[in-house]
Amino acid sequence: MTTSPLPTLRFAPSPNGYLHLGHAYCALQNERVAAKLGGQLLLRIENIDLDRCRRDYEAAIFEDLAWLGLSWQEPVRRQSEHFSDYACALEDLTGRGLLFPCFCSRADIARAVNAASDRPRDPDGTPLYPGTCKTMGADERAQRLASGQHAALRINMDEALAAAGMRLGWCEYGEEDESRDVTAEPALWGDAVIGRRDIPTSYHIAVVVDDHIQGVTDVVRGQDLFNATSLHRLLQALLGYDAPRYHHHKLLRDKGGEKLSKSTRAKAMRSLRNEGVSANELRRRLGFA
Ligand code: GLU
Numbered sequence: 001m002t003t004s005p006l007p008t009l010r011f012a013p014s015p016n017g018y019l020h021l022g023h024a025y026c027a028l029q030n031e032r033v034a035a036k037l038g039g040q041l042l043l044r045i046e047n048i049d050l051d052r053c054r055r056d057y058e059a060a061i062f063e064d065l066a067w068l069g070l071s072w073q074e075p076v077r078r079q080s081e082h083f084s085d086y087a088c089a090l091e092d093l094t095g096r097g098l099l100f101p102c103f104c105s106r107a108d109i110a111r112a113v114n115a116a117s118d119r120p121r122d123p124d125g126t127p128l129y130p131g132t133c134k135t136m137g138a139d140e141r142a143q144r145l146a147s148g149q150h151a152a153l154r155i156n157m158d159e160a161l162a163a164a165g166m167r168l169g170w171c172e173y174g175e176e177d178e179s180r181d182v183t184a185e186p187a188l189w190g191d192a193v194i195g196r197r198d199i200p201t202s203y204h205i206a207v208v209v210d211d212h213i214q215g216v217t218d219v220v221r222g223q224d225l226f227n228a229t230s231l232h233r234l235l236q237a238l239l240g241y242d243a244p245r246y247h248h249h250k251l252l253r254d255k256g257g258e259k260l261s262k263s264t265r266a267k268a269m270r271s272l273r274n275e276g277v278s279a280n281e282l283r284r285r286l287g288f289a
Contacts, residue, residue: 005217006039007217008040008216009039009040009217009219009220010042010043010210010214010219012043012207013027015057016049017268018064018270019060019268019269020268022251022259024068024282025249025252026221026249028068028286028288029220030220031070033247037218039217041070041071042214044214045061045077045079046079046203046207047078047080048079048080048202048206049199050199064269064273067273068279082206082210082213083200086195086205089205090194090200090205092239093239096163097156098155098156098159099156099194100133100153100154101133101145101151102134102151102191103133103149103150104132104133104152109127109129109130112132123228124227129154129191131191133151134154134156134191150197151197154192154193154194155189155192155194157189157190157191160186161234164234167183168184168186168230168234169181170246172245175249179245184234185227189227189231192231194235203228204232204235207232208235208241212242217244218244219246220249221247221249223251224251224259229248254266
């Protein structure tokens with residue numbers, strides 16, 4: 001008899017600033033769903049960007065979440081300690097001809113894209129990669145890599161879709177448990193970067209590898225990552241990983257309608273705390289009384 005896996009959720013902040021109300025909302029959504037499913041909640045520190053992430057922000061994450069009354073399983077996974085796991089996945093995909101090195105700088109790409117002004121854009125609004133390094137011969141590639149030139153690894157979307165070989169989708173559930181099947185549309189991302197030029201991984205591959213290694217069955221995260229899930233489903237299929245279920249929750253917005261973020265200077269949880277707001281009051285304000 002096979003037993004179904006323990007429902008496993010994760011809250012996965014990046015320690016590049018203090019947690020704000022949007023993070024609190026996401027953490028509480030994860031707590032709510034974990035409780036409803038009788039599952040466990042993990043905390044993952046997404047600190048692949050070593051220039052922007054800081055230890056003191058990480059310490060503040062633990063402090064703020066504990067203040068909010070959240071508890072999570074130990075040990076906490078810190079992505080910076082697992083670059084070798086991401087490298088294995090990248091090597092696997094590269095070995096199968098599904099990733100190719102791209103030597104272009106941002107300026108190179110901008111020049112090529114400007115030359116074709118009607119270039120379609122990916123769901124984040126970035127013009128699709130014009131394919132500059134895609135057809136480079138094996139010799140030139142090897143030579144440039146051997147001479148120490150830095151390259152990003154891009155997915156060859158056509159090859160990857162052919163290798164996945166099936167219609168991809170996922171189960172998306174809403175606030176009230178109702179669920180629907182969503183068709184994944186990874187092609188919208190074009191030949192996306194899966195291994196960055198400046199660091200030996202990317203958000204996309206790290207999140208997919210970690211969700212697999214940690215046995216995550218239910219991904220609860222903001223609506224802003226809905227389109228990224230198409231790319232994640234493709235990577236999961238290529239790597240032979242099971243698909244989690246997803247719930248992309250609504251985003252909290254400021255008065256001007258902008259989503260709360262560090263760049264819009266959203267109020268930090270710790271500022272509210274310093275103003276005397278209690279954790280219960282914050283939970284109530286966010287709809288988690
Ligand atoms: N680290 C991401 C963030 O802070 C979340 C990634 C995810 O939940 O998949 O926005």
